[in-house]
Amino acid sequence: DQQVKQNSPSLSVQEGRISILNCDYTNSMFDYFLWYKKYPAEGPTFLISISSIKDKNEDGRFTVFLNKSAKHLSLHIVPSQPGDSAVYFCAALRGGTSYGKLTFGQGTILTVHP
């Protein structure tokens, strides 16, 4: 039962262009969403998050959009840089919990070409 889905296993983008990574979820109880970035041989690192009471959150080159009715969120990276090449995971938190039990998607491999 994959409650958080990233349907694109990989994405290739030219340096300077926009990268758009997508994520869909099925559980209506999720109320907080996060994006993590993972380099090879390292653990995931937190990138940006959004609460379900918002539809957009921005942090520098990274913006996350949430469409609750469609149960869809996306991460926009503008402009993309070669150092952004990594695996990106979407994750969700269920409302009513007081701690960070995360449900992750399968990940999308982003490659930014110089």
Next chain:
Amino acid sequence: DTGVSQDPRHKITKRGQNVTFRCDPISEHNRLYWYRQTLGQGPEFLTYFQNEAQLEKSRLLSDRFSAERPKGSFSTLEIQRTEQGDSAMYLCASSPSSRDRGTEAFFGQGTRLTVV
């Protein structure tokens, strides 16, 4: 280095052997999590500790798996009678309870287990 530390980084074991992994969280963090990641998948939640109390266990954590955090600091994850299906990356994460849930979860580099 004040990040989450996991040991060993890699472990190769024969099927049927027992293995134990260690996680040292960031010192002031009282929340500790274990996740498992298999190839092509995202991390899957295994268990959660608040200080020394294990407050939630996933159904993924069969009776061959046991986790402890005896003094509320480091944690161990033991797998008994390993099976080839246990081959995965085992990730530990920690967070302070005073922060918003989830946003400040810091992950270690993981222990990659290969069962042959």
